[in-house]
Amino acid sequence: xxxxxxxxxxxxxxxxxFLEAFLTGFEVExxxxxxxxxxxxxxxxxSTGTIGTFGAAAxxxxxxxxxxxxxxxAIGIAASMSSGIRVNFGSMTKPxxxxxxxxNGVTAAELASRGFTAGDDGLDGEWGFFQVMGGGADVxxxxxxxxxxxxxxxxxxxxxxxxxxxxxHPTMDAMLKLVTDHDVKPDRIARVRVRAGSNILNPLRYKTxxxxxxxxxxxxxxxxxxxxxxRAGIREFTDEFVSSPPVQAMMSRVxxxxxxxIEARGFDKMRSIVEIDLTDGRKLSQPSDERYRGGPERPxxxxxxxxxxxxxxxxxxxxxxxxxxxDAIESIDQVKSIRDLTAALVQA
Amino acid sequence: xxxxxxxxxxxxxxxxxFLEAFLTGFEVExxxxxxxxxxxxxxxxxSTGTIGTFGAAAxxxxxxxxxxxxxxxAIGIAASMSSGIRVNFGSMTKPxxxxxxxxNGVTAAELASRGFTAGDDGLDGEWGFFQVMGGGADVxxxxxxxxxxxxxxxxxxxxxxxxxxxxxHPTMDAMLKLVTDHDVKPDRIARVRVRAGSNILNPLRYKTxxxxxxxxxxxxxxxxxxxxxxRAGIREFTDEFVSSPPVQAMMSRVxxxxxxxIEARGFDKMRSIVEIDLTDGRKLSQPSDERYRGGPERPxxxxxxxxxxxxxxxxxxxxxxxxxxxDAIESIDQVKSIRDLTAALVQA
Numbered sequence: 001x002x003x004x005x006x007x008x009x010x011x012x013x014x015x016x017x018f019l020e021a022f023l024t025g026f027e028v029e030x031x032x033x034x035x036x037x038x039x040x041x042x043x044x045x046x047s048t049g050t051i052g053t054f055g056a057a058a059x060x061x062x063x064x065x066x067x068x069x070x071x072x073x074a075i076g077i078a079a080s081m082s083s084g085i086r087v088n089f090g091s092m093t094k095p096x097x098x099x100x101x102x103x104n105g106v107t108a109a110e111l112a113s114r115g116f117t118a119g120d121d122g123l124d125g126e127w128g129f130f131q132v133m134g135g136g137a138d139v140x141x142x143x144x145x146x147x148x149x150x151x152x153x154x155x156x157x158x159x160x161x162x163x164x165x166x167x168x169h170p171t172m173d174a175m176l177k178l179v180t181d182h183d184v185k186p187d188r189i190a191r192v193r194v195r196a197g198s199n200i201l202n203p204l205r206y207k208t209x210x211x212x213x214x215x216x217x218x219x220x221x222x223x224x225x226x227x228x229x230x231r232a233g234i235r236e237f238t239d240e241f242v243s244s245p246p247v248q249a250m251m252s253r254v255x256x257x258x259x260x261x262i263e264a265r266g267f268d269k270m271r272s273i274v275e276i277d278l279t280d281g282r283k284l285s286q287p288s289d290e291r292y293r294g295g296p297e298r299p300x301x302x303x304x305x306x307x308x309x310x311x312x313x314x315x316x317x318x319x320x321x322x323x324x325x326x327d328a329i330e331s332i333d334q335v336k337s338i339r340d341l342t343a344a345l346v347q348a
Numbered sequence: 349x350x351x352x353x354x355x356x357x358x359x360x361x362x363x364x365x366f367l368e369a370f371l372t373g374f375e376v377e378x379x380x381x382x383x384x385x386x387x388x389x390x391x392x393x394x395s396t397g398t399i400g401t402f403g404a405a406a407x408x409x410x411x412x413x414x415x416x417x418x419x420x421x422a423i424g425i426a427a428s429m430s431s432g433i434r435v436n437f438g439s440m441t442k443p444x445x446x447x448x449x450x451x452n453g454v455t456a457a458e459l460a461s462r463g464f465t466a467g468d469d470g471l472d473g474e475w476g477f478f479q480v481m482g483g484g485a486d487v488x489x490x491x492x493x494x495x496x497x498x499x500x501x502x503x504x505x506x507x508x509x510x511x512x513x514x515x516x517h518p519t520m521d522a523m524l525k526l527v528t529d530h531d532v533k534p535d536r537i538a539r540v541r542v543r544a545g546s547n548i549l550n551p552l553r554y555k556t557x558x559x560x561x562x563x564x565x566x567x568x569x570x571x572x573x574x575x576x577x578x579r580a581g582i583r584e585f586t587d588e589f590v591s592s593p594p595v596q597a598m599m600s601r602v603x604x605x606x607x608x609x610i611e612a613r614g615f616d617k618m619r620s621i622v623e624i625d626l627t628d629g630r631k632l633s634q635p636s637d638e639r640y641r642g643g644p645e646r647p648x649x650x651x652x653x654x655x656x657x658x659x660x661x662x663x664x665x666x667x668x669x670x671x672x673x674x675d676a677i678e679s680i681d682q683v684k685s686i687r688d689l690t691a692a693l694v695q696a
Contacts, residue, residue, distance in 0.1 A: 044480035049428065073439075080397065080441050081448065083431040086475040087467040091421075093428050096464075100429065116444075117561075119435040127434040132392035213465075 002102035003056035007063045007109075008338040015335030017063065023152065025059025025105075030151030032123070035141040040134035049084020049097030050133060054123075056105020064113045076118025077108035079129040090217055156296030159308065162232050164216040167200045170288035171219065171272040175226045178276055178286045186228050186246075190279045192254040194219050196272035197263035201256055208251050215242045223274070224250035233311045317347050350450035351404035355411045355457075356686040363683030365411065371500065373407025373453075378499030380471070383489040388482035397432020397445030398481060402471075404453020412461045424466025425456035427477040438565055504644030507656065510580050512564040515548045515618055518636035519567065522622040523574045526634045532575070534594075538627050540571050540602040544620035545611035549604055556599050563590045571622070572598035581659045665695050 004022040013021075033051045041047050057078040061071045081104035084097035112118075123129050123137075130137035161169050171194055178184065196219075206218035215221040215237055224247050225232035241247060262271050269290045276284040291298040300308070306326065313322045321344070328335065328344040335341055352370040361369075381399045389395050405426040409419045429452035432445035460466075471477050471485075478485035509517050519542055526532060544567075554566035563569040563585055572595050573580035589595060610619050617638040624632040639645040648656070654674065661670045669692070676683065676692040683689055 044475035046428075076436060076439070077441050077444070080394075080432045080436050080445060084428045085477060085480045087470055087473040087477070087480075088424060088428050089467065089475075091424070091465045091467050093425050093464070093466040096425070096459075097428060111444075116441070117439040118441040119437070119439050122435055125435040127392035127437075129433060129435070132433045132435070 002099065003106050004059045004063065005338070005342060006102070007060045007106055009342045011063060012337045012339050013063060015332040015338055015341065018335075018338045018341075019333060021059045021062040023150070024062045025055040025057075026152055027146060027150055028058035029055025031142045031145055032137075034145075034151070035137040035139060036130055036134040037136045044086045045133060046084040046086050046089070046094070046097050049101050050082045052098060052101030053078045053082040053105045053108070056102045057108045058105075060106045060109035061112070064109055066109065066113055070112045072120070072122070073116065073118045074109040074112035076120070076122030077111055077116060078105055079122035080118070081105075081108055082129060082133070090213060092213070156299075158292055158296070159294040159300050159305065161294045161300075161304070161308070162222070163234050163237050163312075164222065164232070165204055166292070167270055168204055168219055168222045169294075170270045170290070170292065171196065171200070171274060172222050172226055172232060173293055174272065174274040174286040174288040175223050176230065178274060178284050179227060179230060182284055184227070184276065184278070184284070186250065188279050189227055189250070189253060189276055191277040192220075192223050192227070193257050193275040193277075194223065194254065194272055195257045195259035195262060195275070197259060197265075197267070199267040200270060200272060201258060207256070208248075209242050212237050212239050212242055218251075219256050220251040220254035221247070223254045233308075234315060235311070317345075321347055350447065351454050352407045352411065353686070353690060354450070355408045355454055357690045359411060360685045360687050361411060363680040363686055363689065366683075366686045366689075367681060369407045369410040371498070372410045373403040373405075374500055375494060375498050376406035377403025379490045379493055380485075382493075382499070383485040383487060384478055384482040385484045392434045393481060394432040394434050394437070394442070394445050397449050398430045400446060400449030401426045401430040401453045401456070404450045405456045406453075408454045408457035409460070412457055414457065414461055418460045420468070420470070421464065421466045422457040422460035424468070424470030425459055425464060426453055427470035428466070429453075429456055430477060430481070438561060440561070504647075506640055506643040507648050507653065509642045509648075509652070509656070510570070511582050511585050511660075512570065512580070513552055514640070516552055516567055516570045517642075518618045518638070518640065519544065519548070519620045519622060520570050520574055520580060521641055522620065522634040522636040523571050524578065526622060526624055526632050527575060527578060530632055532624065532626070532632070534576050534598065536627050537575055537598070537601060537624055539625040540568075540575070541605050541623040541625075542567050542571065542602065542620055543605045543607035543610060543623070545607060545613075545615070547615040548618060548620060549606060555604070556596075557590050560585050560587050560590055566599075567604050568599040568602035569595070571602045581656075582663060583659070665693075669695055 001022060004018055004025060008018040008021065029051055032054055033047055036051070040050070054075060057074045061074045066074060084100070088094050088097070119125060121128050124139055125131070160166055162172055204217050204219050206214045207220065209215040209218035209221040221242060222232055225236045225241070227250050228246055229236060235241070259273070262273070265271060270288065270292070271290060272288045274286050274288070278284065289298070294300050309326065310322055313325060317325065325344040328341045332341060349370060352366055352373060356366040356369065377399055380402055381395055384399070388398070402423060405422045409422045414422060432448065436442050436445070467473060469476050472487055473479070508514055510520055552565050552567050554562045555568065557563040557566035557569040569590060570580055573584045573589070575598055576594055577584060583589070607621070610621070613619060618636065618640070619638060620636045622634050622636070626632065637646070642648050657674065658670055661673060665673065673692040676689045680689060
């Protein structure tokens with residue numbers, strides 16, 4: 001998306017051309033990800049950084065109207081720029097992977113447009129991306145599968161309901177349901193227990209968080225934020241809020257518990273149970289919904305989407321500008337120049 | 349070197365500080381390369397691009413006087429920028445790997461100097477560079493081995509005598525010896541045969557070359573250039589010279605022959621025999637020297653070094669400027685500001 005916006009803005013393309021380029025990059029990236037040996041991610045590469053580079057390159061190639069040989073070179077150059085490893089999860093370098101993927105993909109396409117060359121078989125050659133960085137791929141899942149169906153239709157996309165590790169999201173929704181259904185005030189909470197399997201507890205490894213970056217991987221913070229604010233949005237994931245005394249005190253009342261019964265049900269779904277002990281002795285309990293809110297099985301309502309956009313955009317835009325930007329986004333297929341959209345995303 | 353020059357020039361450091369930074373980067377890069385599982389290169393990564401990133405980061409970190417934690421972050425960020433695969437050998441993207449390594453290493457150090465963070469164990473963590481991109485490393489060859497001895501002393505460095513794939517260099521020297529010892533004029537050459545094993549013949553895969561990039565991997569071009577010019581320098585590796593009728597005609601007189609006896613002696617050395625059939629019926633033969641000219645066993649003389657520098661520099665500098673630049677380089681440890689050197693490398 002960043003690549004399509006950046007190149008599209010420079011060229012002043014129509015909203016329709018922008019959409020085509022974005023969807024092209026999206027499809028290329030998804031098909032590559034579906035084809036490559038799972039060892040690629042399991043072994044420690046961060047696909048957002050590595051495979052995202054190809055999506056950005058394909059999207060930029062479309063906007064730059066590269067010829068097929070130039071597009072092949074763009075993909076080959078991208079194969080030598082593709083990077084990003086998971087050791088940097090939980091640090092500033094993790095989100096950098098996404099930005100670098102966009103930057104590198106655009107650079108690869110720009111170089112190819114100027115006649116820069118790469119090997120002929122950047123993806124599936126003997127020393128190509130698939131072999132070197134994934135130990136192979138099922139290439140029958142790429143070319144014959146392109147657009148049949150488009151990955152954005154099936155399996156579809158997920159939007160993150162919260163700005164943190166997705167493994168905590170169903171548990172956060174369960175907590176939100178408990179505190180709203182029973183109107184639980186923060187000072188009535190004695191203890192909170194989150195029961196879950198190792199698929200959730202291991203990656204969300206912080207027992208307490210001192211910073212925003214730790215909070216993104218800390219279940220007690222996620223519970224504390226919802227207990228105190230009934231939300232955990234972009235304004236709660238800040239160093240100030242995370243380190244504030246009420247949050248620190250609430251986090252100390254949250255325990256995470258490995259649950260053998262949940263573990264035995266497998267790793268495929270994000271399953272958990274939230275239990276709240278109230279100061280009056282009552283106990284509340286809520287299992288998480290296995291269907292990911294924001295995902296294809298339980299998509300965001302239009303209101304939830306607007307709410308998320310508004311929450312994030314409010315950091316830099318006034319409410320008038322946010323409405324204006326939303327209008328531009330919702331009529332993107334009619335927009336004459338994508339510059340109208342990028343202009344709408346900046347506070348005047 | 350590019351990283352040290354770029355950062356050193358911006359900061360205006362002394363020649364001595366520049367040398368320390370260059371040697372630090374050189375040592376870090378070599379020790380990482382010596383420690384990582386050979387699978388890293390054998391599997392298709394191009395170490396110049398991947399491991400070079402760490403050398404550039406270390407060198408820039410030294411010049412920017414990063415604290416130890418900042419330096420660790422620089423290495424961690426570099427681990428997520430490290431890239432370059434061998435599918436692009438023989439294309440413009442191959443030399444791009446070296447430039448990108450310098451750029452990425454400097455970027456990593458600059459980000460770290462501004463407080464950007466990375467994972468704690470970018471190299472040897474579970475998902476660190478060594479594991480993800482090499483399947484492990486012998487870390488005892490790094491920290492305990494740093495400077496004991498410095499890799500630039502032992503095993504030492506090699507300079508390329510010719511601007512092309514090093515596997516052809518001993519064969520080119522053998523050809524040069526034949527044509528100079530016997531004063532062979534080009535029109536007296538009927539046929540040339542290069543006998544060698546698969547370690548040389550497979551990578552130098554072009555039977556004939558139409559472009560400079562192909563010529564770098566084409567033994568017949570290497571022989572033809574020396575037959576015609578008694579040299580194969582930066583002015584011969586051009587599209588114009590490679591495609592010229594005399595070169596094309598001479599290349600057609602060169603055969604490469606797989607030699608079972610040479611093959612049986614192993615892959616560790618670059619062994620070959622050059623045979624020339626003269627038009628008068630005489631036959632000349634010269635085996636290549638197993639010691640790489642320009643390498644630690646048979647180092648360049650100072651004159652050879654000057655000659656190579658002068659050949660390359662003459663593309664952009666007048667002979668006066670070349671002498672001035674050589675003076676600056678040879679007194680680098682006395683130079684007050686490295687800007688004096690970078691200024692000397694530009695035509696006034």
